[in-house]
Amino acid sequence: MEDATGPKHDGPESGGQIDRRKGRMATDVASLLRERISTGEMPPGERLREVQLCEEFGVSRTPVREAFRTLAAEGLVDLLPNRSVVVSKLQADDVRHLIVVFAEVEALAARLACERITDDEIKEIGRLLNEMVDCHGQRERAAYLKLNQKIHRRTIEISGNPVLLAVWQSLAPQIERARALPNLDSSRWTDALFEHSKMFTALATRDGAQLAELTRQHFLNALPYINESIAESA
Amino acid sequence: MEDATGPKHDGPESGGQIDRRKGRMATDVASLLRERISTGEMPPGERLREVQLCEEFGVSRTPVREAFRTLAAEGLVDLLPNRSVVVSKLQADDVRHLIVVFAEVEALAARLACERITDDEIKEIGRLLNEMVDCHGQRERAAYLKLNQKIHRRTIEISGNPVLLAVWQSLAPQIERARALPNLDSSRWTDALFEHSKMFTALATRDGAQLAELTRQHFLNALPYINESIAESA
DNA sequence: GGCTTCAGTCTTGTATGCAAGATACCTTAA
DNA sequence: TTAAGGTATCTTGCATACAAGACTGAAGCC
Missing domain, CATH: 1.10.10.10 (Winged helix-like DNA-binding domain superfamily/Winged helix DNA-binding domain)
Known part of the structure; x- marks a missing residue:
C-alpha cells in the first residue's frame, strides 16, 4: 500500500527487527x-x-x-x-474466564514458590517491589507494568515447575491484552500495589497458603472492573 | 528410503485419513x-x-x-x-510437574462445574461412571480409559469456562502420554475407580469444595507411581 | 589410536508458482 | 432503488525449487 512497486525483500525495513538467519x-x-x-x-x-x-x-x-x-x-x-x-476477540466473558483461570495458576505458583524460594530471591523480589512503588510514586505506568509482570514471572520461575511456566506463558499475553483495555488496571493501581505489599510479606515469611489466597484475590479483585472496561473499549 | 521413485502424492495411503480439501x-x-x-x-x-x-x-x-x-x-x-x-521427552520430573498443574486445573473445573451442573448432566455423568465400572469388571482397560477421559472432559465443559477448556486440552494429550507408560495407571486402577465414585457423590450433591479436593487428590495420588513407571519404560 | 578437516549428502528453512475459495464490484432486472 | 447474479480480483492453501545449515564418513595429521 505504502509502496506499490513491491520489492520482494531488501533487508529489514524500519522497525522490522527480524533476524534473517535461517531458522529464526x-x-x-x-x-x-x-x-x-x-x-x-x-x-x-x-x-x-x-x-x-x-x-x-x-x-x-x-x-x-x-x-x-x-x-x-x-x-x-x-x-x-x-x-x-x-x-481473536476479547469479550468481557472471555476476560472474566481468563482471570479466573489465571488467578488459580498464579495461586499455585505462589504456593510452590514459597516452598522453594531462597533468601537471595526474596531480596530480589523485594527490590523489584520497591522499584514498583517508586514507579507508582512517579506515575510511570508503563515501567510499573513491566516490573509487575517481572515479579509475577519470577515467582513462576521460582516455583520450579516448567509445565506451570508454560501454561502461564500461554495465558500471560492475553492478560496483557486485557490490561491494555482502558482503565482496567489504572483505576485499581493503588489498591493493586497495596496487595502486592501484602503478598510480599507472605512470600518473605514463606507462608504459602496465605500467599496463594492473596494472589488469587489479587486477580479476582479485578473482575468487577472488567465489564466497565470492556464497555468503554467498545 | 523405502521407495526411491517417490511419487509425490497419489491419494491417501493406507491409514492416511487426510481430508484433502483446501484449508484442512x-x-x-x-x-x-x-x-x-x-x-x-x-x-x-x-x-x-x-x-x-x-x-x-x-x-x-x-x-x-x-x-x-x-x-x-x-x-x-x-x-x-x-x-x-x-x-518431546517425558521425564519423570516433567510428569510430576504436569500432574501437579493438571490436578489444580481439574480441581478448579470441578468447583466451577458444581455451581452450574444441571440434573440431566448429573445423570449423564452417572451413566458414564456406571459404564466405567462395567469396563473395570470386564478388564477392558482401553474402553475404561476412553470413558475416564470423557468424564473429565465433560466436567470441564460443564464448568463453562472456555479458557479452562483450552488449558485442559493443551495438557490432556501429555497426560495421555504419561498414561501410556507401563503400569502407571493399571496399578492404581481399582483405587482410581473408587475415587471416581466418591467424586461423583460430591458432584451429585454439588459440593464444590469437597469435589475439588477429591479431584486434586485423585491426580496427586498418582505421583508415587511415576518414578517406578518412568524407570520401567527406560 | 584418536583427533581434525573437509567433501558429499541429507534435512530443514525460505521463497515463489499455481490453483481454489472468498470478496468486491458491476451489471441487470424487478 | 434494491436485490440477484456473474465476473474480476484478491487472498489464502498447497506444492515445489533452491539455498543454508547439519550430519556422515573418509582421509590426513598428530
Whole structure:
C-alpha cells in the first residue's frame, strides 16, 4: 500500500527487527506479532494479511504463515480457513474466564514458590517491589507494568515447575491484552500495589497458603472492573 | 528410503485419513500426529522427518511443517532449529510437574462445574461412571480409559469456562502420554475407580469444595507411581 | 589410536508458482 | 432503488525449487 512497486525483500525495513538467519525468522515474526497483539497495537478483530506483513517484515509468506500457526495455538489469533487470520476477540466473558483461570495458576505458583524460594530471591523480589512503588510514586505506568509482570514471572520461575511456566506463558499475553483495555488496571493501581505489599510479606515469611489466597484475590479483585472496561473499549 | 521413485502424492495411503480439501490438511496432519504422540505410538525422542511424513500422508511439506508449529505450541514436540523435530521427552520430573498443574486445573473445573451442573448432566455423568465400572469388571482397560477421559472432559465443559477448556486440552494429550507408560495407571486402577465414585457423590450433591479436593487428590495420588513407571519404560 | 578437516549428502528453512475459495464490484432486472 | 447474479480480483492453501545449515564418513595429521 505504502509502496506499490513491491520489492520482494531488501533487508529489514524500519522497525522490522527480524533476524534473517535461517531458522529464526518464523519465530521472530511470531514474537513481533505477539508483542503487537499483547499491547493492543493490533486490536481484536483486526485482519492480518499475509502479503502485507511479508512486505513489512521483509520476509516471504512462509515464515509468516508458520508464525500464524504458533499464535493460533496460543489463542491470540483465529485461523479462518481460506479467509484471513484475525486477532481473536476479547469479550468481557472471555476476560472474566481468563482471570479466573489465571488467578488459580498464579495461586499455585505462589504456593510452590514459597516452598522453594531462597533468601537471595526474596531480596530480589523485594527490590523489584520497591522499584514498583517508586514507579507508582512517579506515575510511570508503563515501567510499573513491566516490573509487575517481572515479579509475577519470577515467582513462576521460582516455583520450579516448567509445565506451570508454560501454561502461564500461554495465558500471560492475553492478560496483557486485557490490561491494555482502558482503565482496567489504572483505576485499581493503588489498591493493586497495596496487595502486592501484602503478598510480599507472605512470600518473605514463606507462608504459602496465605500467599496463594492473596494472589488469587489479587486477580479476582479485578473482575468487577472488567465489564466497565470492556464497555468503554467498545 | 523405502521407495526411491517417490511419487509425490497419489491419494491417501493406507491409514492416511487426510481430508484433502483446501484449508484442512495442516489441521488434519496435526490431529493425526497428536493422536500418535498421545498414544505413545510415536515415543518421546522420536525424530519426525518431514519428507517421510509427507509421503505417508500424501501431502507436501508445507502442511506438515505447519502442523509441527501447532504441536510445538502444545508442547508435544520440540523444534530444533535446522535439525529435526522430535517428540518431546517425558521425564519423570516433567510428569510430576504436569500432574501437579493438571490436578489444580481439574480441581478448579470441578468447583466451577458444581455451581452450574444441571440434573440431566448429573445423570449423564452417572451413566458414564456406571459404564466405567462395567469396563473395570470386564478388564477392558482401553474402553475404561476412553470413558475416564470423557468424564473429565465433560466436567470441564460443564464448568463453562472456555479458557479452562483450552488449558485442559493443551495438557490432556501429555497426560495421555504419561498414561501410556507401563503400569502407571493399571496399578492404581481399582483405587482410581473408587475415587471416581466418591467424586461423583460430591458432584451429585454439588459440593464444590469437597469435589475439588477429591479431584486434586485423585491426580496427586498418582505421583508415587511415576518414578517406578518412568524407570520401567527406560 | 584418536583427533581434525573437509567433501558429499541429507534435512530443514525460505521463497515463489499455481490453483481454489472468498470478496468486491458491476451489471441487470424487478 | 434494491436485490440477484456473474465476473474480476484478491487472498489464502498447497506444492515445489533452491539455498543454508547439519550430519556422515573418509582421509590426513598428530
